[in-house]
Amino acid sequence: MTDFAIELAGISKRFGAVQANRDVSMHIAKGSIHGIIGENGAGKSTLMSILYGYYQADSGSIRVNGREVRIRNSQEAIRLGIGMVHQHFMLVDTFTVLENIVLGAEGGLLLKQGMEQARAHLLQLNRDYSLEVDPDALVGELGVGLQQRVEILKALYRGADVLILDEPTAVLTPQEADHLFCILRALREQGKTVILITHKLREVMDITDAVSVMRAGTVVGNVRTADVDKEKLADLMVGRKVSLKVDKAERTPGAAVLEVRGLSLTDARGVKLLDGLDFQVRAGEIVGIAGVSGNGQSELLEVLAGMVEPTSGEIRYHGKDLLQEKSSQPRAALYRQKGIAHVPEDRSREGLVKSFPMFENAILGYHNDKTISRRGLFSRQALLARTRDFIRQFDIRPDNAQLRVGLLSGGNQQKVVLAREIHANPDLLLIGQPTRGVDIGAIEFIHRRLVELRDAGKAILLVSVELEEILALSDRILVMAGGQISGEVAAREADTVSLGLLMGGHKQ
Amino acid sequence: MEQWLSLLDSTIRVATPLVLAALAGMFSERSGVVDIGLEGKMLVAAFASGAAAFVTHSPWLGLLAGVMAAVSMAMVHAFVSVTYNGNQLISGMAINTIASGITPVLGLAWFQQGGNTPQLDDDSRFHDITLPFADALSNVPVLGQLYSKLLSGHSILVYLTILIIPLVSWVVYRSRFGLRLRAVGENPHAADTAGVSVARVRYIALFWGGVLCGMAGTFLSVYQTGSFIKEMTAGKGFLALAALIFGKWRPLPAVLGCLLFAFADALQIRLEGVDLPIVGQIPSQAIQVIPYVLTVLLLAGFVGRAVAPKSIGVPFVKSR
Numbered sequence: 085m086t087d088f089a090i091e092l093a094g095i096s097k098r099f100g101a102v103q104a105n106r107d108v109s110m111h112i113a114k115g116s117i118h119g120i121i122g123e124n125g126a127g128k129s130t131l132m133s134i135l136y137g138y139y140q141a142d143s144g145s146i147r148v149n150g151r152e153v154r155i156r157n158s159q160e161a162i163r164l165g166i167g168m169v170h171q172h173f174m175l176v177d178t179f180t181v182l183e184n185i186v187l188g189a190e191g192g193l194l195l196k197q198g199m200e201q202a203r204a205h206l207l208q209l210n211r212d213y214s215l216e217v218d219p220d221a222l223v224g225e226l227g228v229g230l231q232q233r234v235e236i237l238k239a240l241y242r243g244a245d246v247l248i249l250d251e252p253t254a255v256l257t258p259q260e261a262d263h264l265f266c267i268l269r270a271l272r273e274q275g276k277t278v279i280l281i282t283h284k285l286r287e288v289m290d291i292t293d294a295v296s297v298m299r300a301g302t303v304v305g306n307v308r309t310a311d312v313d314k315e316k317l318a319d320l321m322v323g324r325k326v327s328l329k330v331d332k333a334e335r336t337p338g339a340a341v342l343e344v345r346g347l348s349l350t351d352a353r354g355v356k357l358l359d360g361l362d363f364q365v366r367a368g369e370i371v372g373i374a375g376v377s378g379n380g381q382s383e384l385l386e387v388l389a390g391m392v393e394p395t396s397g398e399i400r401y402h403g404k405d406l407l408q409e410k411s412s413q414p415r416a417a418l419y420r421q422k423g424i425a426h427v428p429e430d431r432s433r434e435g436l437v438k439s440f441p442m443f444e445n446a447i448l449g450y451h452n453d454k455t456i457s458r459r460g461l462f463s464r465q466a467l468l469a470r471t472r473d474f475i476r477q478f479d480i481r482p483d484n485a486q487l488r489v490g491l492l493s494g495g496n497q498q499k500v501v502l503a504r505e506i507h508a509n510p511d512l513l514l515i516g517q518p519t520r521g522v523d524i525g526a527i528e529f530i531h532r533r534l535v536e537l538r539d540a541g542k543a544i545l546l547v548s549v550e551l552e553e554i555l556a557l558s559d560r561i562l563v564m565a566g567g568q569i570s571g572e573v574a575a576r577e578a579d580t581v582s583l584g585l586l587m588g589g590h591k592q
Numbered sequence: 593m594e595q596w597l598s599l600l601d602s603t604i605r606v607a608t609p610l611v612l613a614a615l616a617g618m619f620s621e622r623s624g625v626v627d628i629g630l631e632g633k634m635l636v637a638a639f640a641s642g643a644a645a646f647v648t649h650s651p652w653l654g655l656l657a658g659v660m661a662a663v664s665m666a667m668v669h670a671f672v673s674v675t676y677n678g679n680q681l682i683s684g685m686a687i688n689t690i691a692s693g694i695t696p697v698l699g700l701a702w703f704q705q706g707g708n709t710p711q712l713d714d715d716s717r718f719h720d721i722t723l724p725f726a727d728a729l730s731n732v733p734v735l736g737q738l739y740s741k742l743l744s745g746h747s748i749l750v751y752l753t754i755l756i757i758p759l760v761s762w763v764v765y766r767s768r769f770g771l772r773l774r775a776v777g778e779n780p781h782a783a784d785t786a787g788v789s790v791a792r793v794r795y796i797a798l799f800w801g802g803v804l805c806g807m808a809g810t811f812l813s814v815y816q817t818g819s820f821i822k823e824m825t826a827g828k829g830f831l832a833l834a835a836l837i838f839g840k841w842r843p844l845p846a847v848l849g850c851l852l853f854a855f856a857d858a859l860q861i862r863l864e865g866v867d868l869p870i871v872g873q874i875p876s877q878a879i880q881v882i883p884y885v886l887t888v889l890l891l892a893g894f895v896g897r898a899v900a901p902k903s904i905g906v907p908f909v910k911s912r
C-alpha cells in the first residue's frame with residue numbers, strides 16, 4: 085500500500101520538433117490537491133493528456149495506486165478512476181445535463197432505466213458537493229461555470245478518484261472560482277485526489293497541498309505549498325524575479341478618443357443588455373471596466389468593435405459618430421481601418437482561425453496592409469518576417485511561424501492575438517481578458533506593453549474579470565452591473581472592497 | 593371524397609420510398625456524415641433487387657439483394673469518409689456517379705434490354721395486400737372508407753415502412769444507440785472522451801441507412817414498375833434529403849416533409865390535362881415543376897433556420 089494515487093516516472097513526449105515533456109517525474113499523494121504550474125507551453129496540458137490516455141508517452145511509466153499501468157485511451161483512464169475536466173469543455177450542447185452525464189455510461193441498451201439511476205446518483209452528488217446543477221437543463225444554455233460543474237459531475241459519475249482540472253478558473257468569475265474551490269475541498273475531504281493546473285499563484289497558495297513547477301517540458305521543482313510563498317513560486321516558474329506590480333507613472337490624459345453617449349443594446353427577447361451608457365476614454369489613459377461577467381461587458385466590446393449593431397446611442401471616435409459612417413465594408417473592418425484594434429475575450433472563437441498557420445493568423449484583419457500585400461498578393465517574405473518579429477517580442481513558443489495555431493498552447497495562442505493587435509499601433513485598443521490563460525512572466529510583459537501604449541498617448545479600454553488586473557493597469561475604473569455603469573472610481577482610490585460593492589449593483 | 597381518397601392513396605405510394613430514404617439519411621447525417629449518396633444507394637438497390645427478383649422469381653430475394661447492394665455502397669462510403677477521413681461530399685457524389693454508370697452497364701451485359709432489367713412476372717413482384725374486412729367495411733362512411741380505400745391495398749413494403757417510422761423515432765430518442773448517434777454528430781470529441789467509439793457509431797449508422805435505402809430501391813423496381821429502369825430514382829434521393837432538412841433532422845417531421853412532397857407529386861399527376869377554372873389547362877411542364885418549386889419555397893422560407901448536427905461533414909480527427 086502506497087499513499088500515492090499517481091506516480092509518473094521519466095515521462096517524455098515529443099511532437100515533431102517540440103519536446104513537450106522531457107523526463108518528467110511526479111508523485112501525487114492520495115487525498116491531496118496537487119497544483120501544477122509553469123509557463124505557457126511548459127507541457128502541463130500535454131502531461132495530463134498523457135495521464136488521461138489522450139496521448140501516448142514516448143517513454144516513461146505511470147503508476148496508479150502503486151500499480152504500473154498502460155493507459156492507451158480515455159476509456160482505460162476512466163476505468164482506472166481518472167477523470168479530466170478539459171480546458172475546452174467536452175460537452176454536447178444540445179443535450180441535457182443528464183444526457184451528457186450518461187453518454188458512454190448508459191448501463192443498458194435502453195436509456196430509460198440508466199437515466200433514472202443517473203438522476204438519483206446525480207442528485208446525491210449534487211447534495212454531497214453542493215454542485216447545484218439542474219439535471220434537465222440544456223447544457224448549451226448554461227454558463228461556463230455550470231458547464232464546468234457538469235464536467236466534474238461527468239467524471240464523478242464514472243467513479244473518478246483522481247480528478248484532473250486544466251486551468252479551470254481561467255473562464256470563471258471570482259465568485260464562481262470560489263464555489264469551485266469549495267467543491268474541490270469537499271472532494272478532498274471525501275478522499276479524492278485533485279490535480280489542478282493553473283496560472284494563478286493565489287489559487288495555488290489557497291488550495292493546494294503540494295505543487296510541481298514545470299519549465300520547458302521538465303519538472304524544475306516539487307514543493308509543499310506550506311514551505312513556499314508566491315514570490316518563490318514565481319521565481320521557480322520563470323527562472324528570474326518577476327514583479328507582480330506594474331510600474332506606472334502618473335500621466336495627464338489628452339483629448340477624448342472615444343466618447344459613448346446613451347449607448348443601448350436590446351436583444352431579440354427585449355432584454356436590455358446595455359442600458360444607456362455614457363463614458364469617455366481619453367488619449368493616454370487606460371479605462372478599466374470591472375464587473376461580474378455577464379453584466380454587459382462582452383456586449384460593450386462587441387458593439388464598440390463593430391461586431392454588433394447597437395439599438396441606439398452614439399459612438400464618437402475622434403469626435404465623429406462612427407454609427408453614421410457609410411461604408412461598403414463590414415463595420416468591424418471599417419473601425420479597424422480607422423485605428424480601433426480589438427482583442428476579443430474569446431480568442432478561439434473570435435480572435436484566431438485555429439486551422440491556419442501562425443503567420444496567417446498574425447495578419448487577420450490587417451491583410452490590406454501595404455507592407456505585406458501588394459495588389460491583392462501577399463509577400464510571403466514580409467509575412468514571415470512580421471510573424472518572426474511577433475514571436476521574438478512576445479516570446480511565443482515554439483518559434484515556428486508555420487505551425488498551425490491550434491497546436492500552440494493556450495497562453496501562446498493569446499500572445500499571437502495580442503501581438504497582432506498591439507502591432508497595429510491603434511489609437512484605441514479594445515481589450516478583453518488580455519491575460520486569460522497566460523503565465524505570470526508573460527502577464528508582466530503584456531502589462532508593460534499596455535502601459536507603454538498608454539504612455540505613447542493611445543487610449544485603452546480594458547475589460548477583465550481579474551480585479552487585480554484592473555487595479556494594476558487602470559487609470560480610471562468603471563463598474564458595470566446590469567448593463568449600466570454603476571459607478572466610477574479613480575484607480576488610486578479604488579480597492580477590492582469598494583469595487584465589490586459597486587459590482588453588486590450598489591449605485592454610487 | 594372518392595377524389596380525395598385516391599389522391600391521398602397515391603400520396604402514400606409516392607411517399608414510401610421518400611420516407612425510407614429520408615430516414616436512411618437521418619441515420620447517416622445525425623452521425624455526422626453528409627449523405628448525398630442516398631440517390632446512388634437507392635439506384636443500386638433498385639437494380640440489384642430487380643435483377644435478383646427476375647432471376648430467382650422471388651420478390652423477397654430481390655429485397656435481400658437490394659439491401660445488400662445498398663449496404664455495400666454505404667460501407668464503401670463509410671470506409672472512405674470514416675476510416676480514411678475522406679471528403680464526405682465527394683465520396684457521396686462518387687457513389688451517385690458509380691451507381692448511375694454501373695447499373696445500365698451490368699443491365700446491358702446481363703439482360704440486353706437497353707440497360708433495364710426485364711419486366712417481372714406476377715410471382716416475382718410485391719403485390720398490393722387487401723387488409724382483413726376491407727371489403728366489408730368499405731360501405732361504412734368515413735372510418736370504414738378510410739380503412740378500406742386508404743389503409744388497405746398497399747404493398748407489404750408500405751406496411752413495413754409504417755412500422756419502421758415509430759421504430760426509428762424510438763431508436764433515436766430512447767435507446768443507447770440513439771443517444772450516442774446524436775452525440776457523435778453533434779460533438780464527436782465529447783463522445784470520444786466519454787468513451788464512445790465515434791467510428792463505430794458512424795459505421796452502424798451508415799449500415800442502417802444502407803438497409804433503408806435498399807428497401808426504398810426495391811420498392812421502386814420490384815413493386816412500383818416491375819422492372820429496373822435506367823435512372824429510375826430520378827432525384828428522389830435528393831428530395832428525401834430536402835425533406836430531412838425540412839424536418840430539421842428529426843424523424844417524424846422529416847416523414848411529414850416526405851408526405852408533403854409526395855402530395856405535391858400526386859397532385860401534379862392528377863392535374864395533368866385537367867381544365868381548371870379561370871386558368872384553363874396548365875402546360876404539363878409547369879405542373880411537373882410543382883414539387884420542386886415547393887421544395888425550394890419550403891426550404892427557403894417556411895422552415896426557419898435549419899440547424900444541422902453541428903459536426904456534420906467534418907471527419908473526426910483526434911487532435912486539438
Ligand SMILES: Nc1ncnc2c1ncn2[C@@H]1O[C@H](COP(=O)(O)OP(=O)(O)OP(=O)(O)O)[C@@H](O)[C@H]1O
Pocket residue numbers: 099100102103104122123124125126127128129130131481482491492493494495496521911912
Ligand atoms: N498535438 C501537438 N502537436 C504539436 N505540438 C504540440 C501538440 N500539443 C502540444 N504541442 C506543443 O507542446 C508544447 C507544450 O504544450 P502544452 O499545451 O502542454 O503547454 P501548457 O503547459 O499546457 O501551456 P499553457 O499554459 O499555455 O496551456 C507547446 O510548445 C505546444 O505547442
Ligand SMILES: [Mg+2]
Pocket residue numbers: 128129130171250493494
Ligand atoms: Mg495548457
